[in-house]
Amino acid sequence: MLTFEEKLAIIESFPQLTRNDVSLKRVNFHYEASLHDKKTVVYHLHPNGNGFVFAGFLKGYPKDDKGYVNIRDFSAEELRTIIEASIQSLSVKREPQPKAEANEPLEQTWVDKQNRTLLLQQEDTLWNVYHGMNLEASFESYVEAEQYLKEEGFSLRN
Numbered sequence: 001m002l003t004f005e006e007k008l009a010i011i012e013s014f015p016q017l018t019r020n021d022v023s024l025k026r027v028n029f030h031y032e033a034s035l036h037d038k039k040t041v042v043y044h045l046h047p048n049g050n051g052f053v054f055a056g057f058l059k060g061y062p063k064d065d066k067g068y069v070n071i072r073d074f075s076a077e078e079l080r081t082i083i084e085a086s087i088q089s090l091s092v093k094r095e096p097q098p099k100a101e102a103n104e105p106l107e108q109t110w111v112d113k114q115n116r117t118l119l120l121q122q123e124d125t126l127w128n129v130y131h132g133m134n135l136e137a138s139f140e141s142y143v144e145a146e147q148y149l150k151e152e153g154f155s156l157r158n
Contacts, residue, residue, distance in 0.1 A: 001073050004047045010079050011042050016087055022136055023116075026051075030135075034090040037126045040138055041086045043068055053082045057089035066144055110154035118154055120145055 002010075008027070011017060017029040022044070029042035038054060045051035049072055056067025061082065063069055071079055108120040110129075119130040127145035129136040139145040149155075 031087050031090050035093045037124050054086050058085050109157040110149045111157045112153045
């Protein structure tokens with residue numbers, strides 16, 4: 001298994017990706033030239049070596065319901081290959097996803113026990129979670145975003 005530093009060095013070798021430090025010492029990398037609302041290629045790379053790469057448009061990878069592949073046990077070559085494929089997949093325009101249901105709220109504030117807040121906001125076909133001005137995560141449905149926020153220890157502010 002590659003260390004956090006080794007994974008970071010490989011990911012940072014892609015000049016198309018922009019680093020974004022997020023909560024709990026995790027790091028995301030965005031592909032700003034994406035032709036899709038989805039811009040996060042590397043999601044929650046953690047100092048323990050865990051992390052995810054977006055493969056929602058790729059075949060042949062075991063993906064979670066958000067289209068991410070766990071890269072914890074990837075070799076250097078496997079990591080380079082999936083990142084290249086992810087960037088390429090986001091460089092090809094596809095048909096838009098169906099809109100979220102009309103009865104779902106457009107913006108919500110979520111709070112954890114330490115009184116930290118995250119903003120859940122619907123933008124086009126995605127549900128984005130923001131920490132201040134920084135994009136923390138992006139989801140294709142409200143249900144996925146809500147599940148993520150609850151797993152991270154946040155609850156909806158009334």
